[in-house]
Amino acid sequence: MINPNLFLVYDFSTQKKLSPIRKGFGMGLVEAGKKNEDVVALCCDLTESTQMHLFKDTFPKRFIEVGIAEQSMASVASGMAAMGKIPFFSSYAMFSPGRNWEQIRTTICYNNSNCKIVGSHAGVSVGPDGGTHQAIEDIAIVRVIPRMTVVVPCDAEQARKATLALAEMTGPAYIRLQREDTPLITSSETPFEIGKVQVLFDTGKSTKHIYDVLISVCGGVTAQALDAAHALAQDGYAIRVVNVHTIKPLDTMLVQFAKESTSVVTIEEHQRIGGLGGAVAELISEHAPKKVLRIGINDEFGQSGTPNELLKHYKLDAESIAVSIRAMLKEYDN
Numbered sequence: 001m002i003n004p005n006l007f008l009v010y011d012f013s014t015q016k017k018l019s020p021i022r023k024g025f026g027m028g029l030v031e032a033g034k035k036n037e038d039v040v041a042l043c044c045d046l047t048e049s050t051q052m053h054l055f056k057d058t059f060p061k062r063f064i065e066v067g068i069a070e071q072s073m074a075s076v077a078s079g080m081a082a083m084g085k086i087p088f089f090s091s092y093a094m095f096s097p098g099r100n101w102e103q104i105r106t107t108i109c110y111n112n113s114n115c116k117i118v119g120s121h122a123g124v125s126v127g128p129d130g131g132t133h134q135a136i137e138d139i140a141i142v143r144v145i146p147r148m149t150v151v152v153p154c155d156a157e158q159a160r161k162a163t164l165a166l167a168e169m170t171g172p173a174y175i176r177l178q179r180e181d182t183p184l185i186t187s188s189e190t191p192f193e194i195g196k197v198q199v200l201f202d203t204g205k206s207t208k209h210i211y212d213v214l215i216s217v218c219g220g221v222t223a224q225a226l227d228a229a230h231a232l233a234q235d236g237y238a239i240r241v242v243n244v245h246t247i248k249p250l251d252t253m254l255v256q257f258a259k260e261s262t263s264v265v266t267i268e269e270h271q272r273i274g275g276l277g278g279a280v281a282e283l284i285s286e287h288a289p290k291k292v293l294r295i296g297i298n299d300e301f302g303q304s305g306t307p308n309e310l311l312k313h314y315k316l317d318a319e320s321i322a323v324s325i326r327a328m329l330k331e332y333d334n
Contacts, residue, residue, distance in 0.1 A: 001233060002226075003199050007189035010200075010223070012230050018181035021220060022120050024156030025177050026051025028163030029088055033059050039167055040080060042066055042073050042089040050090040050120040050177075070096040074103035074115070081113040086167055093119030093135035093176060097142050109145045109172045116166050117142070117174045123269035124297065124314060125220060125307035126179045134302030140274025142174040143248045149173040150248040151194065152268075152276075154222035155185045158245060161192035169194060176219065178269070180307045183223040185243075197251040201226055201241035203233045205260070212237040213325060214261035216244045216254065218268055218276050224311065225267045227318035232325060250279050258288040262332060265293045265325055269316060272296040293328050295321060 033039045042064045047053040056063040066073045077087035122135045153159035217225040229239045266277040277294030
């Protein structure tokens with residue numbers, strides 16, 4: 001059921017291999033810097049938290065510490081891009097793109113500057129930092145800006161590959177990272193291409209020659225979606241799980257997948273409004289209209305707690321996801 005063609009390392013045991021998604025970014029940035037001397041990095045006094053210290057230690061002359069000044073950081077990065085550099089600039093996602101959205105829109109995207117925005121510690125799973133620091137609106141505010149590419153890696157290894165890919169593409173881009181250890185799903189052999197979805201899990205079609213559910217997921221909750229899909233498959237449902245690591249541009253292959261499915265579900269550690277769920281619903285409503293169940297934060301702020309407590313509270317853990325999908329399928333059966 002796990003796609004053998006992607007060389008995935010995920011299994012359904014309780015002893016999963018874990019690594020922070022942000023660490024994969026840090027490692028990828030160093031690799032990108034070794035490949036291209038024009039790659040530079042800027043940070044807002046959060047070098048270790050965002051894993052940019054790896055780049056700083058390797059290329060001290062290509063690293064700029066701007067202090068707690070996200071708006072200035074975006075403008076400086078745009079200036080460096082105008083001079084031919086490839087700047088990656090990082091902070092907590094709540095502050096970049098949260099605090100410097102106007103500078104990103106006008107100074108970077110309006111000018112089509114080759115800047116890469118790195119939003120770390122996104123989602124509620126950042127934990128005890130609480131609602132003020134939990135960015136659960138960031139996908140929505142960046143994907144609406146023209147010329148912006150938006151990437152949300154599912155694990156540390158994919159974050160590494162995504163960072164390398166973003167360094168090679170031209171134009172503004174946002175990469176969303178999460179703080180906590182999350183299960184490794186992909187391997188060094190797993191392919192990655194911006195804008196191309198990946199089928200991670202596939203039971204095959206049902207006797208009706210269709211899937212009961214298409215699950216589209218992004219980011220650190222991908223493992224929760226896989227566990228939920230595995231449980232649903234044990235119930236006899238035909239499930240396909242797709243890793244939508246690129247929210248913009250959104251792969252139109254999702255339209256074909258939706259046509260082959262009775263129902264569509266999206267899962268994200270983000271507001272249900274404007275994120276992956278919004279993007280998929282927009283696409284499906286135009287080309288393959290059907291009900292889309294959006295699982296995410298339901299128009300409320302985050303709060304303090306452990307990552308596991310918060311995922312369960314917001315019904316983003318595997319058990320809660322399976323319950324929500326079963327309830328939807330029961331409606332269809334009736």
